[in-house]
Amino acid sequence: MTGSTVAGAAGLVQEALETYADDPAIAAVLQGMARRLAEPLRIAIAGMVKAGKSTLLNAIIGEEIAPTDTGECTRIITWYRHGHTPRITLYPKNGNPRTLPLKRVDGRLVFVLGDMAAADVDRLEVDWPSPALRNMILIDTPGIASLSQEVSARSTAFLAPADTHSEADAVIYLMRHMHAADLRFLESFRDTEAGRSGTVNAIAVLSRADEIGGGRIDSLLSAGEIADRYRRDHNLRRLALGVVPVAGLLAQSARTMRQQDFEALQLLAGMARANREKALLSADRFVRSAGPEGLTAEVKAALLARYGLFGIRLAVVLIPNGFNEPTPLAHELARRSGLDPLLELLGRQFQTRAETLKARTALVGVESLLRTSPRPGTGHLAAALERLQANAHEFRELRLLAALRTTGAPLSPELAAEAEALIGGRGAAAHVRLGLDRDAAPNEIADEARRCLLRWRALAESPLTDRSALDVCRVVIRSCEGVVADSFARQRQPA
Incomplete structure (x- = not known):
């Protein structure tokens, strides 16, 4: 998100506050928008x-x-x-x-x-x-x-x-x-x-x-x-x-594992495999089963409520396979929970474009306000709003992403998928857009972005490209140019 767009959204909200300062209800809404941006x-x-x-x-x-x-x-x-x-x-x-x-x-x-x-x-x-x-x-x-x-x-x-x-x-x-x-x-x-x-x-x-x-x-x-x-x-x-x-249950319990949980799971992992597997056939059978010594029905029920059969079965397999301390076991269970x-x-999808989403919400709020509570002297607000919406490339990316996922685009499936990735459909970070590893160097990112830029420029200039696909090409080209420029700026930074 460019700083000018963020500042523009904040400035627009402030101008609207000054315009509607005599209306306490609207002013409160606008003050909420300003806080939301921050x-x-x-x-x-x-x-x-x-x-x-x-x-x-x-x-x-x-x-x-x-x-x-x-x-x-x-x-x-x-x-x-x-x-x-x-x-x-x-x-x-x-x-x-x-x-x-x-x-x-x-x-x-x-x-x-x-x-x-x-x-x-x-x-x-x-x-x-x-x-x-x-x-x-x-x-x-x-x-x-x-x-x-x-x-x-x-x-x-x-x-x-x-x-x-x-x-x-x-x-x-x-x-x-x-x-x-x-x-x-x-x-x-x-x-x-x-x-x-x-x-x-x-x-x-x-x-x-x-x-x-x-x-x-x-x-x-x-x-x-x-x-x-x-x-x-x-x-x-x-x-x-x-x-x-x-x-979710395993994810929560793994992230909040208690010492007594680990000790109970460790006792279960020490049982003879045949006995343990027989006990873990069902939740009811697990609670009612005999052994291991020191594990009461109440403790088993509490363990079941926190981890479920899936978590217990997974933990007792992991413990004898190297995860025999509480912290490593908790981390592995959390990883395997899908968290x-x-x-x-x-x-990838929210945090890296947080400023864009917040700014867009603020602009939509001002737009709604101008429509539902019009008054003389707000023409400058409407004009500034229109400029921000039209010129902010991040908003064009979001609109194109929505179009690609709904109505589609007159492109081959391969090109449509590449366009979606390049405009941030899989994540806004440069290496994610380009399909590179997280630790890709700035020069690698720049080289790949240039290759994509040349390919999409050639597509835009081709007489065989459908006119309705040109808008897609323009947004993708601008996204590639942004990645190239950002990569060059990173390369010039002192080590």
């Missing part, structure tokens, strides 16, 4: 009831601070921000915000609402000193398609409002299988004011992936095949930047 990217976690949203959020943060039961708090929109001191603030629909007590039960954070019902709470905000929250704000939302229409409507109104931009810049959408309701929600998120800008800003997660294979050790392989099929599905491809299978690929995709 804060980290807002990523909402959405999905149907029991899709595993809070569990995945805990896994990303690396601590059990989001409630994962079916209590009142899972019906409330909850924001998780970075803060140096832990704090929970409740914002009621009516009245002043109040600080909730910090309380842990069995290592988990518990929200004590007191006499406040969930229906009367606008939102909760949790400040927490987690490194994962330095670069993003995570928003946990109630289940879509809940049995309670009020709860479901709360999430939909927050993420996909009918008459304004979404409160989230991007969405991680969890689904156990691809249902029509999942597609409808993703469509509505993309059809919000921010979505109409041409931004595809959702990642789909095939959650509870270990259940697809019945908890077998190879469950993630089966889930990966399904995710690949979903990734190629035209209906989902136009709405999501990728599909990742994740065993690492998700975090990598988040970095």
Whole structure:
């Protein structure tokens, strides 16, 4: 994202603030836009009831601070921000915000609402000193398609409002299988004011992936095949930047492994293989089985609740194969849960274009304001908005990405796939655009970018190229030129 575009978006919001300074309601909205430009990217976690949203959020943060039961708090929109001191603030629909007590039960954070019902709470905000929250704000939302229409409507109104931009810049959408309701929600998120800008800003997660294979050790392989099929599905491809299978329960427990967990798993790993495999045939059999000595039915039930059969089966295989300390085992379990690929995709698709997504949201907000609350003397705002939208190459990339994933382009499948990669469809970093390794040197990146630039220039100049494909070529060429220029600048930097 160019600094001029970011500064232009911030300047436009400030000008709008001066213009509408006499309207307190509009001024408050604009002040919110200004804060939003300065804060980290807002990523909402959405999905149907029991899709595993809070569990995945805990896994990303690396601590059990989001409630994962079916209590009142899972019906409330909850924001998780970075803060140096832990704090929970409740914002009621009516009245002043109040600080909730910090309380842990069995290592988990518990929200004590007191006499406040969930229906009367606008939102909760949790400040927490987690490194994962330095670069993003995570928003946990109630289940879509809940049995309670009020709860479901709360999430939909927050993420996909009918008459304004979404409160989230991007969405991680969890689904156990691809249902029509999942597609409808993703469509509505993309059809919000921010979505109409041409931004595809959702990642789909095939959650509870270990259940697809019945908890077998190879469950993630089966889930990966399904995710690949979903990734190629035209209906989902136009709405999501990728599909990742994740065993959320294992990811959460691996990232928050306790010493007693490791000791219990170590005891199981020491059992005779035949006895262990017989005990792990089912969850009920595991809890009721005899042995090993020192492992009670209560401990087994607790272990099952935290890791599931998949996690236990995987751990007892890994321990005798070199992962015989808590930290290495926890890291390997987290890796095998599918969490690492998700975090990598988040970095490639959201974090590297965070400024673009935030600036686009701000511009869409100003555009909506000028349309719904017009007044004399705003012509200069409309003109500045139009210039920013037309001249910012990052926005043209996002619009083309949306077009390639929906209506397509008059190009061969190979060229269309290359165009999508070069404009950042697989990630905005230069080496990802070009299909190079992460550690590629600046001169390697520059050389490959030049080759791509020459190829697409030749395509644009060819008399055989369809006129409607020229717009695609122009955007791709400009993206390649940007990578070349950036690579040369890096090469000139002192070592």
